[in-house]
Amino acid sequence: MLLANRRLRATLPIIIAVVGLGIGWALSVGLSGYYVFLGISAITAIIAVLGLGVVTGSAGIIALSQLTFAAIGAWVVSWMSYNEVPGGFAVWLLAGGIAGGLAGILIGLPALRLRGVNLAVVTLGFAAAFDVMLVQVQFPGSVDGVAVERPALFSSDREYFFFAIIVLVICALVVSWLQRSRIGSSWKAVAFSERGTAAVGQSVSMAKLSAFAVSAALGGVSGGLLAGQVQLPFASSFSPIQSLALYILAVMSGAYLIDMAIFGGILWVLVPELLKKWGVPQDWGFVVFGLLGIQALTSGSNLGEGIRGIFRARTKKRKEAESALIAGDVGTSVLDVFAVPEAAEPVPADAPPVLEVASLGVQFGALKALDDVSLRVRPRSIMGLIGPNGAGKSTFVDAVSGFLPQHTGKVLLEGEDITHMNPAARARHGLRRTFQQDRVPPQLTVESYVHFVTRTRIDYDELSDALTFLGCPSPEERLSNVDVGTRRLIEVAAAVLAGPKVLILDEPAAGLSHEEHLLFGQRLSRIPSRFDTAIVIIEHDLDLVRTVCTEITVLDFGRVLAQGPQQEVLENPAVIAAYMGDAEMSS
Numbered sequence: 001m002l003l004a005n006r007r008l009r010a011t012l013p014i015i016i017a018v019v020g021l022g023i024g025w026a027l028s029v030g031l032s033g034y035y036v037f038l039g040i041s042a043i044t045a046i047i048a049v050l051g052l053g054v055v056t057g058s059a060g061i062i063a064l065s066q067l068t069f070a071a072i073g074a075w076v077v078s079w080m081s082y083n084e085v086p087g088g089f090a091v092w093l094l095a096g097g098i099a100g101g102l103a104g105i106l107i108g109l110p111a112l113r114l115r116g117v118n119l120a121v122v123t124l125g126f127a128a129a130f131d132v133m134l135v136q137v138q139f140p141g142s143v144d145g146v147a148v149e150r151p152a153l154f155s156s157d158r159e160y161f162f163f164a165i166i167v168l169v170i171c172a173l174v175v176s177w178l179q180r181s182r183i184g185s186s187w188k189a190v191a192f193s194e195r196g197t198a199a200v201g202q203s204v205s206m207a208k209l210s211a212f213a214v215s216a217a218l219g220g221v222s223g224g225l226l227a228g229q230v231q232l233p234f235a236s237s238f239s240p241i242q243s244l245a246l247y248i249l250a251v252m253s254g255a256y257l258i259d260m261a262i263f264g265g266i267l268w269v270l271v272p273e274l275l276k277k278w279g280v281p282q283d284w285g286f287v288v289f290g291l292l293g294i295q296a297l298t299s300g301s302n303l304g305e306g307i308r309g310i311f312r313a314r315t316k317k318r319k320e321a322e323s324a325l326i327a328g329d330v331g332t333s334v335l336d337v338f339a340v341p342e343a344a345e346p347v348p349a350d351a352p353p354v355l356e357v358a359s360l361g362v363q364f365g366a367l368k369a370l371d372d373v374s375l376r377v378r379p380r381s382i383m384g385l386i387g388p389n390g391a392g393k394s395t396f397v398d399a400v401s402g403f404l405p406q407h408t409g410k411v412l413l414e415g416e417d418i419t420h421m422n423p424a425a426r427a428r429h430g431l432r433r434t435f436q437q438d439r440v441p442p443q444l445t446v447e448s449y450v451h452f453v454t455r456t457r458i459d460y461d462e463l464s465d466a467l468t469f470l471g472c473p474s475p476e477e478r479l480s481n482v483d484v485g486t487r488r489l490i491e492v493a494a495a496v497l498a499g500p501k502v503l504i505l506d507e508p509a510a511g512l513s514h515e516e517h518l519l520f521g522q523r524l525s526r527i528p529s530r531f532d533t534a535i536v537i538i539e540h541d542l543d544l545v546r547t548v549c550t551e552i553t554v555l556d557f558g559r560v561l562a563q564g565p566q567q568e569v570l571e572n573p574a575v576i577a578a579y580m581g582d583a584e585m586s587s
C-alpha cells in the first residue's frame with residue numbers, strides 16, 4: 001500500500017502533465033479566437049509566476065523584476081527571429097530562457113549580501129533602468145514592422161496556444177522536479193535559516209543564485225512566448241509596475257505550489273477582463289492585486305497554504321484515528337526496531353582524536369567569550385560540554401563549526417586543519433552541528449529534509465528504521481505538522497544519517513518532556529558505535545549528561561574549568577562550586 005502510494009506520488013507529475021496536454025489540446029480546438037488569445041496570455045503569465053514561486057515562494061527572496069527577465073527573453077527571441085538565426089522558434093525560446101537565467105544570476109549577486117527592502121530596491125531599480133533602456137532601444141523588428149516568426153507547425157493562434165501549453169507543461173515538470181530535488185530543498189532551507197543551510201554543507205550563495213537563475217530563466221521563457229504571441233512586442237508589456245503586481249500575485253496565491261501558480265496566472269488575465277466587462281478601467285486590476293497582497297501579507301498565509309491546510313487537517317485527523325487503533329498492537333521497544341549493525345571494531349585506547357581544538361579564543365569587543373579553550377574528542381565517544389549560562393558553550397559550537405571565523409586557535413578534524421574552512425565546507429568534511437533554535441525548514445517532508453541534509457538518497461526501509469529508532473515520525477510526514485521538540489529530533493536524526501565524523505548537538509533535547517529526555521539519552525548513547533560517529537553534546541540536564549557522556553568538559557567564563565572522565569569531573573570541587581545553587585548538580 002505504502003509502496004503503491006510512493007510510486008503514485010513519483011508518477012503523479014507525469015500523469016498530470018499528460019492530462020494537462022489533453023485538456024490543452026481540447027481547449028485549443030474548442031475555444032473561440034478571443035479566448036484562445038487570452039489563454040496564451042494566461043500561459044505566459046503562469047510561467048512568469050512559476051518563476052516567482054521559486055525565488056520568492058520557495059527561497060523567500062524579494063525579486064521585483066520578473067517582467068524585466070521576460071523582456072530580455074522577448075528581446076532575444078525577437079532579435080533571433082529578425083536575424084533569421086537557424087534553429088527556429090523553439091531554439092530561440094530556449095536562448096531567451098538562458099539569457100533571462102544569466103541576467104538573473106547577475107541580479108542575484110547583490111542578493112548574496114542584501115535582504116528585504118534593500119534587495120527590493122535593487123531589483124525594482126534594475127527593472128526601472130531596463131524599462132527606460134528598452135523604450136529607447138525597442139525590440140528588433142518593431143520599428144520596421146517585422147513580426148516574430150512562430151514555429152512552423154504552430155503558426156495559427158490555436159496551434160500556438162497548444163504550443164504554449166506544451167511549453168508550460170515542460171516548465172511545470174522541470175519546476176516540480178527541481179522542487180523535489182536537493183536544490184529545491186536548499187531554496188526552502190535558505191528561506192528559513194541561512195545558518196541552518198550552511199550547517200548541512202549547502203552553499204547559501206549557490207542556493208540563492210540557483211533560485212534567481214531558475215526564476216529568471218522562466219521569466220525569459222515567458223517573455224519569449226509572449227513575443228511569439230503578439231509578434232511585435234512593445235516595452236509597455238514589461239513595465240516595472242506590472243512586475244510589482246505579478247510579485248504580489250505570486251505572494252498572494254502561494255506560487256511555489258504549481259497549481260497555485262496556474263491559478264495566479266489565470267487571475268492575472270481574468271481580473272482585468274472582468275473589469276473591462278464591467279466598464280471599469282483595467283488598471284484597477286493592480287489595485288485588486290494590491291489589496292489581495294496586503295491581505296496575504298498581513299495574515300501571514302496565502303491562498304495555496306490555506307486550501308492545503310483544510311485538506312491536511314482532515315488527513316491528520318484520519319491518521320490519528322488509525323494510529324490510535326494500531327497503537328494497541330505494538331509490543332516491540334523502539335530501541336529494538338533498528339536494524340543497522342553495530343560498528344565492528346572497538347576503538348583502541350591510544351587512537352588519535354577525531355576532533356582536536358587547540359587554544360580556541362573568541363572575543364566580542366571587550367568580552368573574552370572563549371579564552372584558550374582546548375579539547376580532544378576520541379572516536380565514537382560522547383563528550384558533554386557543560387557550564388553555567390553564558391559560559392561560552394554556544395560560542396564554542398559556533399567557532400568550531402565555522403560560524404565565527406574571527407576566532408583564534410586551531411580546529412583539526414581527523415588531523416586535518418579545517419580552521420580556515422567556511423561552515424558548509426566543514427560540514428562536508430564531516431563536522432556537523434545542530435542548533436539551539438529550530439532551524440528545520442517546515443516546508444519539507446521528513447524524507448526530503450533528510451535527503452537535503454545527508455546529500456544522498458537513503459533506502460526507504462533503512463530510513464524508516466532509523467527514524468523510528470530516534471523517535472521521529474515517518475518519512476512522509478510534513479515538518480510543518482510536527483512540534484518543535486520533534487523537529488529537533490529529526491534534525492539530530494538527519495545529521496546522524498549524514499554519517500559525520502563528529503556531531504555537535506546544541507541542547508538537542510530542549511522541548512522534550514522528562515520521559516522523552518531519558519529515552520532520547522538511551523537512543524543517543526547507541527549512536528556512536530552504530531554510526532561510527534563521535535558526539536559533543538551541550539546540555540543543561542545533568543541527568544542526561546550522566547546517562548550518555550563518557551567524558552566531560554566544563555566551561556566557565558569562557559575558560560576550561562575541568563576536563564576528563566565523567567565521574568571525576570562531576571565530583572571536582574571547582575565544578576561543584578561553579579554550579580553552586582544548581583539543584584541538578586547534587587541530584
Ligand SMILES: Nc1ncnc2c1ncn2[C@@H]1O[C@H](COP(=O)(O)OP(=O)(O)OP(=O)(O)O)[C@@H](O)[C@H]1O
Pocket residue numbers: 364367369387388389390391392393394395396
Ligand atoms: N554575538 C555576540 N556579541 C556579543 N556578546 C556575545 C555574542 N554572543 C555571545 N556573547 C556573549 O558571550 C558569552 C558566552 O555566550 P554563549 O551564548 O556562548 O554562552 P552559553 O554557555 O552558550 O550560554 P547558554 O547556556 O545560556 O546558552 C556571554 O557573555 C554572551 O553574552
